[in-house]
């Protein structure tokens with residue numbers, strides 16, 4: 160089995176399920192974690208699922224991923240739109256990076272339309288709610304082991 164996929168979640172995503180449910184839905188982050196773990200098993204992968212409200216913690220985890228992960232799935236939340244530190248860390252990681260957003264930031268306020276993280280992302284999945292995490296893991300599987308993923 161390859162190294163785990165780090166699934167990293169940024170600020171306020173710990174409030175998933177109660178936070179603006181009209182935008183982000185009613186599924187909790189614990190439920191997203193379970194769904195990711197289940198999807199990973201079907202893909203022959205494992206996940207290391209984490210959340211922090213702190214930019215530095217996310218940077219530390221991306222640096223850790225450099226040697227300990229096979230790919231990074233990240234919902235940077237509001238740090239997408241502000242964090243050059245996260246962008247630099249992701250570039251240094253030299254891994255497939257899949258950026259995930261539950262909502263479609265391009266269809267929301269202007270300030271959400273730019274993501275620093277996208278500059279380091281292999282691809283971006285946005286607007287599909289929690290299903291986006293499954294899609295991101297599918298993409299990670301294809302990027303990590305194209306033959307095994309059937310593509």
Ligand code: DQA
Nearest residue numbers: 235236237260261262264271
């Ligand atoms: C988000 C979109 C961001 O703009 C926002 O700051 C979030 C969540 C999403 O998953 O849709 O916190 O990343």
